[in-house]
Amino acid sequence: MSNPKPTVAVYKFSSCDGCQLSILNMEDDLLDLAEAIDIAFFLEATRAERPGPYDIAIVEGSVTTPHEIERIKEVRRQAKILIALGTCATAGGIQALRNFANADEYAKVVYAHPEYLHYLKTATPIAEHVKVDLELWGCPVNKEQVLEVITALLNNRKPSLPAYSVCLECKRRGTICVLVDKGFQCLGPATQAGCGAICPVNGRGCYGCFGPVREANLDSLSPILQKLEPYPGATARLFRGISGYAPSFRKTADALLSAHKETK
């Protein structure tokens, strides 16, 4: 970076704040981080705010309201580098389930006066609205990855982020494959590493919150998972989870659901 202490702004869109908390959870590194970067805007951390432009904008959340469409454009205008933080920002998040349903119906069920709501029919990732320079997946993101990206930017190098599946992380940790050993449904073979295989380590299958790995062979994985279904339709639900709006997972779930309908 040209400036030795880059200015950073952290924004929240539609999200649960968990990814911002992942930044605040970096207890051991927070002081060093505050030394290395100039936090100019981060409402989750401080009400002190300084106007842009900023060197780095970190954006949590997906775009779910007309206001957010305008706001993300402004964020982009103010930022040299824009990082989408977490699976809401990279794939729409769990709220993107509305994309496969009728948002108005949901609103009616939940709110007494839905007419006061201003919402979009879809929850969409940041990259559908503005150019994103880097995506960090995860629900929530891995704080080590956040730190790696900031360190890389500070030192003018490419961040080292894994391009392989969760399986490799399981094996490096000595975790025994829950799919083969227990017959659990697991999206690990198709999911980007980065979480440290938290779910399999704790004895459950991966649900894909880090999003599809590049070149995931979902045509092969899908029937494997179907054979392990705890109930009919579980595989489609698994693909249509937190990363369900990610294109390859979306396509796979769609195919499973339309096949399911045909057999009915």
Place this chain on the structure above:
Amino acid sequence: MPNDHRPKLGSTIAIQKPVFNTLLARLREAGYQTIGPCIKNDTLVYDSIESINELPYGYISEQNAGHFRLIQAGHKNYFDVIPGAQSWKQFLFPPRVDLFALRKNDKGWETITPPLDAPAYAFIGVRACELAAIQIQDRIFMRDDFNDPIYRNRRKRAFILSVDCSNPAGTCFCVSMGTGPRVKGGFDLNLTELDDVFLLTIGSELALGLVSDLPFEDASAFMLSTAERIMDNAAKKMGRSLDISDLPELILKNLDDPYWQEIGSRCLSCANCTQVCPTCFCWDALDHMSLNGLETSRERVWDSCFNPGYSYQAGGNTRPTISSRYRQWLSHKLGTWEQQNGTLGCVGCGRCITWCPAEIDLTKEISILRKEASK
């Protein structure tokens, strides 16, 4: 037990099973960390054990393509479980290990090399195929022209207590690869489990010292013939077989066969086969840098030729498709490995078959490739 003499190097003695605890204690007194098969979180792993009671007594493992289940079969043996996903590789060639760190000070960059402080391991229950795998990795990591100090340090100090396999699993094919089920050499102690006793064959002076004052009797002719019979039966019970008579040529002459594409359509490229393989040795070096750029450390981690990043070079990936990566793996393992290291890279343990979620079975794939190629 009546004996008025001490055992000899190369001889086979019989001990009562509980006496095995004394042997474990001796190893620990001698400074070894005793590692063996045990059940943790309802699954089979290799971990520290201190007593024979921690061994998977009465268990078997049910193995098939893409399938592993640990089953309490109620038998009275301690060593009847065919190993699971883990192998001894994780101790000799650890999945993550620090190589060095650099720290910037007034004079420049200071190099900090971590000490070689791994414990001395005693591996309890090394199968014939696994011992063959260790010997294959020896040729990778302890060559005359190159040797890896981390591997070498661990390997040279390791005590190997091997076990003859009596009850092979559904994915075993060591007979085809000529590695088992009987352990042939390279051990400190080799154990054969009979109903009432453990037979121990003494393979090193070190082992001789450890067992010399254990209560023992000489293995009787009956015991030895029983062991022979168990081994002969085990050899007949292989779950799989692989014809290697035309390897590596079959693979190397058919690199463009369309069948590779067919396998590629099933392969998940998840890398499980390479990670559980006791001979696969690919690694990556990761740099971890401090925020201020004044400290950096380099870590070696297990990697895999199935990872698209592994074959990524300036300008692109030399193996951009899953089928090209599968072909790379198998044509190395059962092909070019021989040219490089003098043996094939497969020992017939069957892990890559058991732990493949897509049930890809190299014994089956090779026989189909053979048929396709002869068309």
